Amino acid sequence: MENGDIIISVIFLSQTVVGILGNSFLAYHYLMLYYVGCRLKFTDWILQHLIVANFLTLLCKGIPHTVSTFGLKSFLNDIGCKLTFYLHRIGRSVSIGSTCFLSVFQAITISLNASRWTQLKVKSPSYIASCVYMSWVLSFIVNIAFPMYMTARQDNRNISRLRVYDFCSTFHHDDVSDIISAVFLSIPDVMFMVLMLWSSSYMVCILYKHRQRMKHIHRSTFSFRSSAEFRATKTILLLVSTFVFFHTISCLLQINLALFHNPTSLWVKMASVVAACFPTVSPFLVISN
Structure with a gap:
């Protein structure tokens, strides 16, 4: 094994790990809160779905690539490759x-009471809950065709329609079909x-206005609930900015991989490392805040 590997x-x-x-x-932490009977915030409920998605991404992307980089390439059969990539896409x-x-x-929660979102604040938990469940259903449906093109690793480079990755392969169709699918x-x-x-x-606009008001109004006039909401908002903004940063880099690498018929192992591994960054970092952002 080379030093880079x-x-x-x-x-x-x-x-x-x-x-x-x-x-x-x-x-x-959330299981203990359930056990002692604490009432969780709605944002905590959404975070629990994010945790499940993180587990899917890490288990279906991190573990196979870790095994592959240690030299064991053909350890998954066709069903294993299809299931691994399908679950990873769902988690993503x-x-x-x-x-x-x-x-x-959170944007609806901290919106001004006098705004047009006042009525939406009351109903937003039920709407968002339905949307979260629908995102699971949509993920299962949209990605259903993805594993159809996956197969176990085949090192026969003479097959022009085959793209060989670290531990699996995928069939390459014509460029028009690939673009439509993408x-x-x-x-x-x-x-x-x-x-x-x-x-x-x-x-960000709400936080800026809040900061401007704080210059003219004494701190004691603001309730603890209000300050807690703004702390939660800053945490969510940190999560979102981290996600956008890693997701943008991941998309650029995926586009690069799609442009090459047989991408090098380095590009494949770099794309996998970046894809696993947010699931790795996000729980610590939540814990630290």
Whole structure:
């Protein structure tokens, strides 16, 4: 094994272990709150869905790539490859959906009482809850065709329609079909990203106005609930900005991979490392805040 492969192996292993430990600690925290009968906030309920999505991403992406970088390439059969990639895509889709709904719900929560969102504040938990469940259903449906093109690793490079990755392979169709498939799979992600950026921008404006008012109004006139809401808002903004940063880099790497018939192992591993960054970092952002 070359030095570069050893470094990548250590990175994958560290990401997987740290990410699983962080998400496990957060899941254990919520289980203890359930056990003692504490009433959780609605944002905590959305975060629980994000934790499940993080587990899917880390288990289906981090562990196989970790095993692959240590030299064991053909350890998954056709069913294993299809299931691994399918569950990873579901986890990725639910992750962006949960982060988006977390941002939208918090934007509605801190909106001004005199605004047109007043009535929406009362009904928003039921609306957002339905949307979160629908994001799971949508993820299962949209990605259903994805595993159809996956197969176990085949090193026969003479097959022109075959793209060989680290531990699996995928059939390459004509360029037009690949572009149509990529656009279809990207539509939900684009919609979620637009909603996420819009709600985040709105929250930044609210925080700025709040800061301007704080210069003229004594702190004692603000309730603890109000300050707690703004602390939660800053945490969610941190989560959203982290997600957008890693997701943008991941998309650029995925586009790069799609342009090449047989991408190099380095590009494949770099894309996988970036894809696992948010599931690894996000639980610690929540814990620290």
